[in-house]
Amino acid sequence: MNSLFSGKYTWLHSINPSLKLLTILGLFILAINIHYLNFMVGFSCVILTLFIFGTGYSYKQLLLLSLPFLFVFLSTSSSMILFGKGETILFKWAYIQISEESLIRGIHLGFRALSFAILGLIFALTTKPVMLFYSLMQQLKLPPKFAYSFMAAIRLIPIMIEEYQIIINAQRVRGIEQKNHLLKKIERLAIPLLSQSIRRAYRIAVSMEAKRFQSNRKRTFYYEVGFSRNDLIFLCYFFVLIGLAYLLSNHYPFLPNTDVRYLSD
Amino acid sequence: MQKGLKLTDILVTIVISIAFGILYKIWGPLYYAVKPFGLHIDQLIYGMWFMAATVAFLIIRKPGVALLAEIAASSGEFLMGSEFGLEVLLYGLIQGLFAEFILFAFRYKRFDLFIISLAALGSCAGSLIMDFYKGYIGDLSTWNLTLFIVFRIIGSILFTGLFAVSIAKALEATGVTNLVRSSSKKDHEALDQ
Amino acid sequence: MTSVTSVRNLRLKFPGESKMLFRDMSLSINRGEKVLLLGTSGCGKSTLLQVLSGLVPRTIDIPMKCDDIQIPDQWGFVFQDPDTQFCMPYVDEELAFVLENLEVPREEMSSKICSLLKEVGLELENIHTPIQHLSGGMKQRLAIASVLALKPDVIFLDEPTAFIDEKGTEQIWETVKRIWKDKTLIIVEHKIEKILDFADRLIVFTPDGEILADGNTSMVFTHYKEKFKEFGIWYPGAWDDYKREPIMNNKKELPNTMKLQIFKGYRNKEVKIVVDHLVVHSGEWVTIMGENGAGKSSLLLALMQLIKTSGDYFINDVPIRKTKDISGLLYLVFQNPEYQFLTNSVHDEIIYGLKNDQEIESDVKEILSSLELTSKKEQHPYQLSVGQKRRLSVATAFLQKPNILLLDEPTFGQDSLNTFKILEMIEQERQKGTIILMVTHDHHITERFATRLWEVQNGRIVTDLQLNKGGNVQRGILHEFII
Numbered sequence: 050m051n052s053l054f055s056g057k058y059t060w061l062h063s064i065n066p067s068l069k070l071l072t073i074l075g076l077f078i079l080a081i082n083i084h085y086l087n088f089m090v091g092f093s094c095v096i097l098t099l100f101i102f103g104t105g106y107s108y109k110q111l112l113l114l115s116l117p118f119l120f121v122f123l124s125t126s127s128s129m130i131l132f133g134k135g136e137t138i139l140f141k142w143a144y145i146q147i148s149e150e151s152l153i154r155g156i157h158l159g160f161r162a163l164s165f166a167i168l169g170l171i172f173a174l175t176t177k178p179v180m181l182f183y184s185l186m187q188q189l190k191l192p193p194k195f196a197y198s199f200m201a202a203i204r205l206i207p208i209m210i211e212e213y214q215i216i217i218n219a220q221r222v223r224g225i226e227q228k229n230h231l232l233k234k235i236e237r238l239a240i241p242l243l244s245q246s247i248r249r250a251y252r253i254a255v256s257m258e259a260k261r262f263q264s265n266r267k268r269t270f271y272y273e274v275g276f277s278r279n280d281l282i283f284l285c286y287f288f289v290l291i292g293l294a295y296l297l298s299n300h301y302p303f304l305p306n307t308d309v310r311y312l313s314d
Numbered sequence: 315m316q317k318g319l320k321l322t323d324i325l326v327t328i329v330i331s332i333a334f335g336i337l338y339k340i341w342g343p344l345y346y347a348v349k350p351f352g353l354h355i356d357q358l359i360y361g362m363w364f365m366a367a368t369v370a371f372l373i374i375r376k377p378g379v380a381l382l383a384e385i386a387a388s389s390g391e392f393l394m395g396s397e398f399g400l401e402v403l404l405y406g407l408i409q410g411l412f413a414e415f416i417l418f419a420f421r422y423k424r425f426d427l428f429i430i431s432l433a434a435l436g437s438c439a440g441s442l443i444m445d446f447y448k449g450y451i452g453d454l455s456t457w458n459l460t461l462f463i464v465f466r467i468i469g470s471i472l473f474t475g476l477f478a479v480s481i482a483k484a485l486e487a488t489g490v491t492n493l494v495r496s497s498s499k500k501d502h503e504a505l506d507q
Numbered sequence: 508m509t510s511v512t513s514v515r516n517l518r519l520k521f522p523g524e525s526k527m528l529f530r531d532m533s534l535s536i537n538r539g540e541k542v543l544l545l546g547t548s549g550c551g552k553s554t555l556l557q558v559l560s561g562l563v564p565r566t567i568d569i570p571m572k573c574d575d576i577q578i579p580d581q582w583g584f585v586f587q588d589p590d591t592q593f594c595m596p597y598v599d600e601e602l603a604f605v606l607e608n609l610e611v612p613r614e615e616m617s618s619k620i621c622s623l624l625k626e627v628g629l630e631l632e633n634i635h636t637p638i639q640h641l642s643g644g645m646k647q648r649l650a651i652a653s654v655l656a657l658k659p660d661v662i663f664l665d666e667p668t669a670f671i672d673e674k675g676t677e678q679i680w681e682t683v684k685r686i687w688k689d690k691t692l693i694i695v696e697h698k699i700e701k702i703l704d705f706a707d708r709l710i711v712f713t714p715d716g717e718i719l720a721d722g723n724t725s726m727v728f729t730h731y732k733e734k735f736k737e738f739g740i741w742y743p744g745a746w747d748d749y750k751r752e753p754i755m756n757n758k759k760e761l762p763n764t765m766k767l768q769i770f771k772g773y774r775n776k777e778v779k780i781v782v783d784h785l786v787v788h789s790g791e792w793v794t795i796m797g798e799n800g801a802g803k804s805s806l807l808l809a810l811m812q813l814i815k816t817s818g819d820y821f822i823n824d825v826p827i828r829k830t831k832d833i834s835g836l837l838y839l840v841f842q843n844p845e846y847q848f849l850t851n852s853v854h855d856e857i858i859y860g861l862k863n864d865q866e867i868e869s870d871v872k873e874i875l876s877s878l879e880l881t882s883k884k885e886q887h888p889y890q891l892s893v894g895q896k897r898r899l900s901v902a903t904a905f906l907q908k909p910n911i912l913l914l915d916e917p918t919f920g921q922d923s924l925n926t927f928k929i930l931e932m933i934e935q936e937r938q939k940g941t942i943i944l945m946v947t948h949d950h951h952i953t954e955r956f957a958t959r960l961w962e963v964q965n966g967r968i969v970t971d972l973q974l975n976k977g978g979n980v981q982r983g984i985l986h987e988f989i990i
């Protein structure tokens with residue numbers, strides 16, 4: 050799916066997609082309940098390790114993919130660092146007030162956003178959408194009409210991007226003025242793109258029904274998606290390492306170990 | 315006729331959302347450009363992330379469409395490997411649910427700017443709840459938090475409300491919406507003449 | 508004989524239209540017949556196929572009623588557009604989708620897929636090939652394979668070769684004839700040459716959606732030839748009967764030239780078209796022919812500066828480097844007309860970007876009526892039939908009065924009358940001094956109108972042939988190049 054980047058096939062690709070998705074959502078929920086910076090850093094390291102060594106991409110590709118993370122980190126932490134509540138003031142200038150608490154909280158948020166971004170990327174890089182939706186139909190009983198609609202729509206993405214290019218060109222040929230204000234310009238592009246896409250989606254749905262697609266009927270599956278030993282390894286990886294990170298962060302904190310939330314009393 | 319969403323409704327909804335995904339990619343730089351200042355200017359355009367829901371609903375006008383659209387838009391972003399990866403999935407779910415709830419409260423019978431803006435505010439509330447929980451925004455100093463919320467509300471009404479309605483109107487004019495709407499009784503009666 | 512599909516007293520009207528498309532129309536088709544539906548562009552053929560297959564109104568909601576309708580139990584539908592009939596990304600997955608619908612056990616799927624592909628002559632090294640990598644003709648054969656998997660008794664084909672080159676068209680019809688020898692086929696097609704020997708029944712519609720003639724092929728053609736001519740429906744020999752009215756306009760107004768030297772067009776950084784050295788002058792009408800994917804559209808886009816180019820490119824001795832340089836000089840009619848529509852009605856579409864004065868209004872009227880779009884004046888461009896959309900996009904080009912007119916398959920999906928009219932209008936422009944570059948798959952046009960032929964193969968112009976307009980000598984030669 051990520052046509053720009055293609056890596057080796059690794060054990061992460063072989064994990065059952067539904068299980069992978071649920072695990073990652075579980076980790077997400079765990080992460081928003083971590084309020085101590087040391088544990089958050091440990092948690093991020095566990096995920097980062099998997100990202101670097103597990104996804105089967107070259108370091109150069111990984112580095113390229115990681116560039117936006119720096120931005121995610123900074124943008125998420127900055128407003129909290131500059132404008133967050135706190136008692137121990139480190140720096141103050143006009144409305145800006147950096148306190149020790151807000152600084153730690155900001156960094157904490159940065160790590161949190163970072164680990165979400167990486168978790169999402171791990172999933173996207175190692176999962177074929179078609180397999181995901183076959184698995185969702187088989188393991189989580191997603192109705193086929195949703196699953197196949199998603200798959201059809203994903204097939205359309207590159208076609209739509211190309212179409213977007215063509216629309217811009219076609220409008221240029223007709224001598225469209227570029228001086229309009231931004232919203233008008235967006236609308237001018239959005240309307241043909243949307244109406245073309247709707248028509249196309251509609252035609253595809255019609256041709257799917259012409260091929261006897263019925264959602265409520267029983268169906269067989271071209272791809273059977275099951276479970277394997279790798280799934281167990283996958284779960285154990287997180288259990289063991291995150292457990293370890295928790296213990297280490299409690300016993301050997303290397304950063305101030307307080308609740309990062311602002312507890313005024 | 316049939317109850318629930320038909321295959322055409324679902325596929326069209328999902329494709330609309332993904333088309334928005336592509337438009338987001340185009341607007342993305344705008345968002346990045348204003349984000350890192352900490353003064354929340356970015357919140358003014360935050361509302362564009364909920365637009366798929368209201369536009370899809372205005373086109374198809376059926377229950378469940380707003381929710382499906384938000385989920386589709388966010389999973390599209392998720393599968394394309396967005397930097398905001400995983401969280402968009404849950405944000406999408408919550409925002410969609412809240413918008414859907416507002417539309418449900420009016421029995422899916424009204425399609426005017428007022429209701430759409432209310433739905434926009436619903437999505438906005440949903441996203442704020444997530445932010446309180448995930449982003450500790452409650453721990454921002456009060457003036458900054460107020461700025462944050464006010465900007466986001468304005469942005470929601472601007473994009474998810476006003477702009478979505480204007481896009482839906484323009485689409486209506488192209489006649490594409492006829493494809494997904496049921497024909498009216500009047501049209502059937504016209505056949506008897 | 509038993510009928511497999513029929514409809515009695517069909518009435519159908521699009522919402523908001525004043526006129527019914529069909530009014531008390533009855534039709535019955537028997538088992539094993541090979542029926543060809545003919546009619547002018549916009550008379551309702553596509554819509555009728557959708558009614559007979561039950562897609563209208565079950566999936567496509569258009570108001571209709573009838574006293575009685577019989578929909579075949581086992582049917583399949585091949586649509587016109589190769590890009591909107593698939594829902595999966597890979598060839599094997601697409602066919603598997605159909606097999607899944609039919610509850611074929613998983614173990615049997617792979618071998619079934621292979622044998623289906625073999626049957627339609629789509630031999631791939633690897634069945635797990637992205638559909639996007641197939642040519643238009645291959646995509647249509649995949650569509651036929653998936654219909655074949657349904658084991659239909661009745662097959663509906665709606666202009667399945669509209670976007671396909673001559674070779675591909677021939678192959679597709681050969682496939683259809685071979686695999687569905689004893690099934691019922693209901694076909695809509697403008698390019699009738701390749702299937703006439705195969706069809707045993709013709710149903711001809713008037714422009715008002717009434718049945719004009721219904722019977723075996725030779726009977727219909729002998730008895731109704733005059734009507735065919737009058738309405739402008741294709742029949743064998745239509746080209747031979749066509750006498751071009753001599754257009755008297757020999758004063759050349761604008762002497763234009765276009766010069767290209769080592770000119771290359773790129774897509775995704777890959778060279779898709781190379782031109783070594785070419786000069787074109789006023790009064791020339793170049794047709795550009797070649798297989799699907801050869802690079803014809805890329806050539807026009809490159810000339811328009813819409814894709815990246817390199818090399819020397821001069822118009823009237825002025826170097827062209829940016830899109831800005833060509834504004835007003837060139838105009839391109841895109842392969843897919845829908846992309847170019849900007850407004851909400853046919854009328855607005857035509858006057859878009861023109862200075863609005865009295866003279867223009869009369870030009871607009873004239874062009875609308877000569878392309879039979881007058882009654883559609885207020886309709887939204889997207890709601891036209893395939894052929895009408897094409898004509899509208901061509902009409903917009905004429906009023907722009909460019910020095911060089913680029914046309915990408917301007918006559919596909921047209922009936923004969925409109926084809927001739929479009930060609931005559933182009934000829935008129937040519938005589939005024941406009942350089943014409945036109946992509947087409949139709950060798951009749953090259954033989955009768957072009958003054959020059961370029962044949963594109965694998966991104967290169969391999970043939971550059973001066974033609975003696977309308978000269979019979981050329982026809983023999985041409986055939987070697989085209990077939």
Ligand SMILES: Nc1ncnc2c1ncn2[C@@H]1O[C@H](COP(=O)(O)OP(=O)(O)OP(=O)(O)O)[C@@H](O)[C@H]1O
Pocket residue numbers: 492521522524528546547548549550551552553554555883890891892893894895920
């Ligand atoms: N959604 C719509 N609303 C209103 N009119 C429509 C709509 N769709 C099609 N029409 C009109 O119905 C008529 C029949 O269209 P149809 O596509 O069936 O024609 P056709 O015979 O297949 O023509 P062609 O040979 O050009 O494909 C056309 O005149 C067209 O303008």
Ligand SMILES: Nc1ncnc2c1ncn2[C@@H]1O[C@H](COP(=O)(O)OP(=O)(O)OP(=O)(O)O)[C@@H](O)[C@H]1O
Pocket residue numbers: 211643670672774775779797798799800801802803804805806842
């Ligand atoms: N947007 C694109 N990006 C990259 N490659 C493309 C793009 N569009 C077309 N191509 C490739 O460029 C080559 C030439 O395509 P082009 O559309 O010019 O062919 P064509 O001769 O016009 O074919 P057709 O008769 O099917 O219209 C083909 O190999 C095609 O796959």
Ligand SMILES: [Mg+2]
Pocket residue numbers: 552553554892893
């Ligand atoms: Mg048609």
Ligand SMILES: [Mg+2]
Pocket residue numbers: 803804805842915
């Ligand atoms: Mg082309």
